[in-house]
Amino acid sequence: MANLLEIRGLAKQFRLHILNGKVINALHSIDFDIAEGEILGLTGQSGSGKSTLMKCLYRTYLPTAGQIVYQSNSGPIDLAAADEHALIALRRTEITYCSQFLHVIPRVPALDVVAEPLIRRGATREQALAAARDAFTRLSLPAELWDAYPATFSGGEQQRINIARAVVARPRFLLLDEPTASLDAATKDAVIDMVLALRDKGGAIALISHDAHTMNRLASRRLHLVEGRVQEVIHA
Amino acid sequence: MIENTKFQSAYNFAFLDERTKREIRRKILKAVAVPGYQVPYSSPEMPIARGWGTGGLHITLAIIGREDTLKVIDQGSDASVNACSLRQFIERMTGCATTFDSAAASLIQTRHRIPEEILTEQQILVFQVPQPEILRSVERHENKTRLMHAEADYSKLWVSLYEAYVRYGSLMRGAGYPVRVNGRFMMSPSPIPRWDVPNLSGARCLYLFGAGREKRIYAVPPHTTVEPLEFEDVRFRVEDWHGTLCAYSDQGQAFLDEIYEEDSTRKFVVNDSNFLDKLRGGPRPPQRLFQNPQ
């Protein structure tokens, strides 16, 4: 399949002004591609730059150098340099970041948290809520939690809501950071099946996971990072 | 020797010197040209205190001629102390004829009332105005009210009307009901009762308003549209006595005073004293009457 993303010479440097301008070189000249319908795993020890790389792809971190050329529905765009408004639009419709922790607006019921991205993409409220219920059922989230506020949920419950919110909207490019960290084996597989279903519909996914089972089942190719550099590319 | 007559009398005709009169007349012309707009003027010192009718007096003295017939009304009455004092003062300063008859007067100075009898093209009604700024109740600062008039920004006045409705269930506002003149300026009609407000619109006579203390002159020329403020569903209404008749004339359809006798009984009397005299003495004089909306 065609490449959805082509990353060339991506580098990230943090300059900490409050520490007298200390410079941290987090990523050095990274090159790789992600194809449509591909799940790319990012591996490496803590501090190797996996999360930094993910955040650069999402533009939460501003890349210092290099290009991230993304084939959006309206043509190629360099995410490293794109106008903020273009990024906001892409985040609304095509690119989703699913972090390790649930960062949702407080005081919104779980169902609405999951339905919201779908509504933003033009679904009716009923359609969106139906999709959210379906996802919760598949992830076996107890029904009494559906109308409760996720802020008070356990780690595993929050994680499921996080996944459901990310996957239900069917992004073209999904960034997944530790999707199964605090889940039991059965739920883990439910999450994995959901992600695979998204991939089968042509979505491209970048994945970070310390869980070997998750990584093995999902990633068809792995990028192993060491100290901010790609050390090797492993094909499954 | 040729006698100098200039100093034979202590005062100029109509008290004011000619230059002052000319200044006031110019301001009156401007006021007539921009109906409802408050024109600042000099408001010279008078031998009565400001707030006792100096504004009306300035206008009357500036426009009165030797052929004029003068009438002075205070709250509908020709005989109250203020009406008498002002009438006698103007009479002594001009030597003009005076009258109680609303139809016979060419120039009428008034406080708080418009005569019930229809005024004609031959007549001018001069109002004494205590507070010319209709927006003062919603905005304290003069610079702001001037801006509001300039930009026709009257929303606050409308809100105060809305508030009156919310508080009292109607657009009750005793005297001085706000009106829009010629589709443009909001104007205080001076503290006349609502009963008189419809008579401002499309009248045959000229209405002039003088506020001496506030140094403002404004006017409603003949045949000018004057609309009391009202909402689409909450309409302006005049006072209603529900068929009560005047105790002296046995007639209604005029602004009535409520009078308490010493034995604490109460009766209603037509407020306009000349109109009452005419009702009692003969045929009812011509009147414009307003029909309250249903």
Added chain:
Amino acid sequence: MTSSDWLLRVRGLTKIYGQPDADSLANTGPAAATNICPNTGAIVACADISFDLYPGEVLGVVGESGSGKSTLVQLLYFDQEATAGSAHFTALDDGATDLFSLSSQRRRYVRNHLLGMVYQNPRDGLNFNFSAGGNIAEKLIMAGHMHVGNIRQRAGSLLSQTEVPVARMDQTPRNFSGGMQQRVQISKAIANQPPLLFLDEVTSGLDVSVQARVLDLIRQIQSELGISMIVVSHDLGVIRMLTDRTLVLKHGRIVESGLTDQILQDPQHAYTQLLVSSLL
């Protein structure tokens, strides 16, 4: 870029108090660490502010007291007169007219029909001599509503939308709690369904729980009505919760702008780094 992309385009917006000289702009700003001109004492409240606001976008403006962030929205709401700069707004003449070139009458039209403002102090946005309903009625009357029944119906539904008990509609907001006053202000600001709303430190001075409800309300209004907003706050928590994009102001200048998550997680400018590191 065509005019249909942006809703509001601001260029070179500047406000100077006092008499500036030729070097006043050069002698002030973050580099000079002051916004007071050393030669003339003129205060450069904000200078050379440029940005585009898109339809439905929520833009945050952060900075410390005196950074010019409130001045920015006050200029755009015509509370103050801009010294220089332009602002084009597609809701007016399809963006062809500079807002600052309008007559005061047209400005009032824009203010009443196309803009809404919620001030930090409810006293600035509400007239305490009028009832809560009267305050909303003012906006509706200015937009030409002259039917008391309809006005009351609309005011009532706005108040219930913002969770103010309709039973208190005819009371003066003077006796309301701070949070409720703020909600009345919001009702008034959105009464004519403006495409653009300014929020100036709306939750400062409120208790935390009340703050949360006001923020919920703003978010709800944003998602339901799709109103574009400019949110001014010194509170990065508010900015994080409400905005897509953020401008960081210091001494009247934009020192950094970017996606809100980028500003919070990867701040570039020394001042922003200090601001973010002081957050927790």
